[in-house]
Amino acid sequence: MKVEFINPFLRATQHVIKTMAFTDAIAGKPFVKKDEKAGGDVSGIIGITGETEGSLSISFTESCICFIVSNMFGENISKLNSEVEDAVGEITNMISGDARRELAEQGMVLQGAIPTVVSGKNHSVRHMAKGPSIAIPFSTKAGHFLVEVCFNK
């Protein structure tokens, strides 16, 4: 996967978190994920089809997503529930949409499927497309989250 395909996902993530939760998500250095053990407590997952195929995931710790969703809703959310899961699905969809819009401007037309949300303490996500799985770590005031993208080419 070319580096110019990663940056739209990085920018889309920062834009969506800033717009929805009024807070900054500071991106760390993207890396090739070889150890699938890096875990989260809730993940949004979306399949991507079109000129290439792959998947996008975004995994939050419970404290991080509760902070983000509290900001989104304007009320204090202290633990994972179905409203938080819905918000994770929505965030995943918006990041996928934003990134695909930018990629389309570069001539790469992709479609997004419907997101799925997984909850469970410290789970890990493994992407099955043929290319490397690229992870972008983000930090917020209330902890970190990880965006991963993986494409066939």
Next chain:
Amino acid sequence: MKVEFINPFLRATQHVIKTMAFTDAIAGKPFVKKDEKAGGDVSGIIGITGETEGSLSISFTESCICFIVSNMFGENISKLNSEVEDAVGEITNMISGDARRELAEQGMVLQGAIPTVVSGKNHSVRHMAKGPSIAIPFSTKAGHFLVEVCFNK
């Protein structure tokens, strides 16, 4: 979602498990899943696009998937590892493909995205398409697994 869209997934699951792992998966009665708390230890998830959009998941307990993968590989696998995760991705892909082939014969043309595999003790999967999430419980000699499908229409 119409019941005639569920049966192809039920039949595809039985066919794939029988063909790959030489064992029977006995289907229980499909139900509308309202409580997302039913958990698994490893899940394959795949987005589906085309004339409608949705997602398919298949969630195994660790003992059940180790039995299935031991049968597939012809060697004893006693715990979740990356080979087991790859096999879950492959099983998910095959069930999606088999079911979509049967649906295409009924005039419903769908495409499958690339699967993603989630590992983690007792996680749950939440599908975000607009329709009900239909779950089909299966039992094997070594425990149960759950197939879920959810479409926008």
